[in-house]
Amino acid sequence: MSHFTTARPRPFLDPAYCKACLRCVEACAKHCITPGSTLNTITGVAPVELHLEHCTGCALCVQACPEPFGLRLDEGMSHLEGEFRLEDPTKLFGKKRVDVVDAPIEPDEQIPLPGCAPLVLKGAYASAIGAVLAGCRHVFGYPITPSTEGAELMAKLMPELGGTFVQAVSEVAAVNMMYGAGGAGVPAMTFTSSPGFSLMLEGISYMIGAEVPGVFVNFMRGGPGLGNIAPEQSDIKLACRGLGHGNTHALVLAPSTPQEMLDLTLAAFALSFRYRNPVIMLGDGFLGQMTGVVRLPPTLSRPGRPAWAVWGDRSHRHNLISSIHLAETDLEAHNEHLNRKYAAIAKRETRAELFRCDDAEVLVVACNTPARMAKGAVEVARARGLAAGLFRPITLWPFPIDALLPLLPRTRQIIVVEASPGQLEDELRLALSHADRVPPPITHVRRGGGVLPQQTEILAQIAATQEAFA
């Protein structure tokens, strides 16, 4: 490469900093840059070669180069080429720019959707469509019953929409693909079920540590171990308290209808990017298969590109996504930052449905499909003159304790209804204890192994409680 002295600046490259990505080759309309043929002994790749006879100095190649110390316009430095090499690039180029990476996200664009009649969809499909409308075009997963339908639909839709669906070799691979896509700032998701979710926990911990967004739709099934493929609320504890090692939390959303599978999946992507954190959708196996009427929203999203993303272009080149903080004080500060984020989520994002709670003396607490049976039991109880209500947490973490506390002075009994041996009740009791409240007596209706609590069982428990008051 020779040193030009023309008035127009020309591109200049120290070959030791070229990664041979060839973006500059594509960018140059004058064909001034060609792929290299000689390996650089320092880097082990063949840097591009510059032939600048027809160069106009347009700088398109410079803009295309993603390397921090790559192609740049000659500002009188090209005669230094080769003098400094990799050991000290700052002598040649000055200090590398380091910006604050916690930059705001460019707003998503909302595009109107043409009106359409309500659809009849099973929960897994509703969730997939919600993700598509949220702008998700990157789906990674490993098939596992009863979540496979969601992935199957995405495998068909993604290629049609210019997106990517990858059936990974395992859930461990899938979660790390989500880490990569989320780190690049694009909405990414997976469909899985309990044993697969267990395999993803290490990766989720990494994503939380590195503040990488991503949506995990988990249709819970019977456990432990392989268990069975019937519905169980087996991962409430895991999602709320056990997302891998360290100081890990994620918003946990618990839909109970196909409509909510769509609505909450849409919300999950927005929340995931708002807080740069994974979001967990906890459905149960029944909900994934259940069919219901689903109305589409009036708009769909075209996601912006976050300023923090590792995208590979010049404007994002200073970014770094990593969960490692080797200095103890750095890691402590990072965890304090995460704690502030968790506190902000708890303050702003908790959700609950209150059904006939205003004058309820018996409060049934339930989520997912068991909440549907509980609502039916409350309706029958009311028809019989029993003062029952349903409190349905929609966020399981953080538990919507602020919506529950005002109901407690009237509540004489809480009945927790769940398809697990007490995982929801544990969340409720923990939230009450953190709120420093002595709760009313708590009883429960629990089923497991794939058996869901029945309306008659819940109704019998409500009636027994009311008789005890009489």
Ligand code: SF4
């Ligand atoms: S400055 Fe423009 S014309 Fe010159 S090599 Fe780069 S892209 Fe080609």
Ligand code: SF4
């Ligand atoms: S864009 Fe930069 S790193 Fe890529 S081939 Fe060209 S000079 Fe090398």
